[in-house]
Amino acid sequence: MAGVVTGDDVRITRKVQQLGSSTLAVTLPAEWAREHEVEKGDSVVVQRDESSGSLLVVPDRTLVEDAETTVDASGLDADALGRAVVAQYVLGRRLVHVVDDGPIAPAHRDAVLDAERGLMGVGIVEETTEAMTLRCSIAADDFELPTLLGRLDRTETTMRDDALAAFLDGDAERARAVEQRHAQVDKLFYLLLRVLFATYRNPDLNRAVGVDTGFPLIGYRSVAQDVVLMADAATDLAALTGEPIPATAREHLTGLEDAIDDAADAARNAVVDPSYADVTRAREALDRARNRTDAANESLERERPEPLLRLQRAVCALSGDTRHVRDTLDVATRLTFRDGSGATPE
Structure with missing residues (x-):
């Protein structure tokens, strides 16, 4: 049966045939079968992509081509x-x-x-x-995705905590350490992408990396990107370090950071181990962060403490993190209710 091939064999059309009373079948392109050494009697994995409903077909073994x-x-x-x-x-x-x-x-x-x-x-x-x-020298199954995301999470959280401490205390050495730590975030991010891509192409790796193919993989990619953006914000905050901040202006910033830490921790926990309790905790912490942001901005507008411009930029850098945490929470919420918690998402 001939197929319609367009481009460089990226899109191949096949007619659906009926086998028996209830079974539908399509043939595999001969060139693809030769390339992947698939022969009569071999097994293939057919994996549904939850984000689009499409089907991914790969040999039932780890692929090693294109190494x-x-x-x-x-x-x-x-x-x-x-x-x-x-x-x-x-x-x-x-x-x-x-x-x-x-x-x-x-x-x-x-x-x-x-x-x-x-x-x-x-x-x-x-x-x-x-x-x-x-x-x-790294193979995809050398790491589990939850472990990698946890390392990325802890590195970013440390950066944010140190960035605020450097800003408040005028600690230039600590600010430089924050900037240097960003290189580790980038390393972990690219490694996580390498494992994600390998797992998407090889669904048989799911058990090795600890995550199902489909939306969980897409979700991990989205969350990792949010973590990197929050690391960028920590670097921006560290770059604002100058003279120490007066004690009267510290309370709003530390309260805002505490709420962000709590929200990020809960949301990322719910991605790795879907939990309605963590989803709820993250939502409540984000509400606190929003209230803290409003209070900080109102205080700066009313009292206009010095250094006003640096304080405004610091609030902006921290409050921007809440948008990324909310994106992570969206992924966590979908994963939680995908696993069936018995609750209804808001």
């Missing part, structure tokens, strides 16, 4: 080359060869070295005048 790739540096500027290396890491490549038409430019070499330092488990294993090879 090696080459990035052509010619025609790319240094920033683009660095992003290309990071992208290949996320896509699960074990070996990435960077080549050029001639000697690799110093800026290109620096970009590859920066990418190496910013990616967990990556090292340069070979370098010549015209090529560099990076190898990743």
Whole structure:
């Protein structure tokens, strides 16, 4: 039976056939079957994507193709080359060869070295005048996604706590430590994306990484991005560090941060281990954070303490976190009621 192929075999149309009284079937493209070494009698995994309802079909075994790739540096500027290396890491490549038409430019070499330092488990294993090879020693099933998200969570929370302490006390050294810690957040984020992508392509990895395919994977991606954005906000807050803040202006900021910490902790817990109690706790903490933000802004408007501009920016940086926590809470709520808590989502 012929299929309709468009583009580079990205979209292939197949007619649905009826087998027996109640069974429908479609054929697998011959080229795809050869590429994945699928033969008569083999099993395939058919996984439903909850976000779209589409079906993902993969061999019932871990795929190992595309473990090696080459990035052509010619025609790319240094920033683009660095992003290309990071992208290949996320896509699960074990070996990435960077080549050029001639000697690799110093800026290109620096970009590859920066990418190496910013990616967990990556090292340069070979370098010549015209090529560099990076190898990743990490396999997707080396880590569980809940563990990775927990590490990302704790690093971001520490950044926010230290950023506020540095801002309040005028501690420049502590502020610099916050900025430096962002590199660890980026490493964990890219590693989490690598594991997510591998699991999406290989549903058989679900048990190894501790998360179902479908919406949970999409949810973890969304939550991880929110954590990175909150780490960005912590870096922005740390950058506001100057003279110590007067005691009269501290109460609103510390109360706001406490509410954000509580909301983020509850929401992220409910993503890893769906719980109606944590969803409720996160909602209540977000309400407190909103009230604290309003009170802080009203106080600044009424009393106009010094340094007013830095205080306003600090409130803005912290209150912006509540939007990201609310996005995480949306994921947690869907996961909680997806698992069946017997309650009705608000």
